[in-house]
Amino acid sequence: MSVTAVPLQPVKGSYKLWIWLGVLAAIATAFALAWAGTRTAVVSRYDADAFMAWHKGQPGVQTTASGLQYQVIEAGSGATPQDQDGVVLEIRGVLRNGKEFQPKAPMRFQIGQQQMIPGFTEGVKLMKKGAHYRLWLSPKLGYGAIPGAADELSDQVLIFDVKMEELVPAAVIRQMMQQQGAMPQGEAPGQ
Secondary structure (H helix, E strand, O other): OOOOOOOOOOOOHHHHHHHHHHHHHHHHHHHHHHHHHHHHHHHHHOOHHHHHHHHOOOOOOEEOOOOOEEEEEEOOEOOOOOOOOEEEEEEEEEOOOOOEEEEEEEEEEEOOOOOOOHHHHHHHOOOOEOOEEEEEEOHHHOHHHOOOOOOOOOOOOEEEEEEEEEEEOHHHHHHHHHHOOOOOOOOOOOO
């Protein structure tokens, strides 16, 4: 019995290139899926404190002494708001799972005059006109900071996208109120 040998042709160089590109693409895909799986596990499984501890190490995220985490998307320019200043914002709020609790909408308020959740006010005070920030508020800086709040959001990490469109200094607000006759001369708001 004889075996007929069939000669194998050598693999062309261009085919080798495509094989190596395929191998590299498979490795990159595996790493991407592993990273996404790890991120999803952290985002969805862990409680708020564990998430905030993990999240503060993410690129571009800064943390204040109170635990507020923020990322500067666009810096803006000029002064930062102080108590009694007015701000015009565009905000949107979501939870860690992506569920929207605050649809994108304009918002106006005077700092220190309206009751706001503490982490939101702290984050706005970091911004300048034209700035766009993303804020992550732990429950103690969100609705969990409000005594007696039995809100479904009180134990959630809140994520806000905030754009500061206008900053109106307190002196301008007082002058406008005096011109409208809404406030006696020399009296500051809140007195």
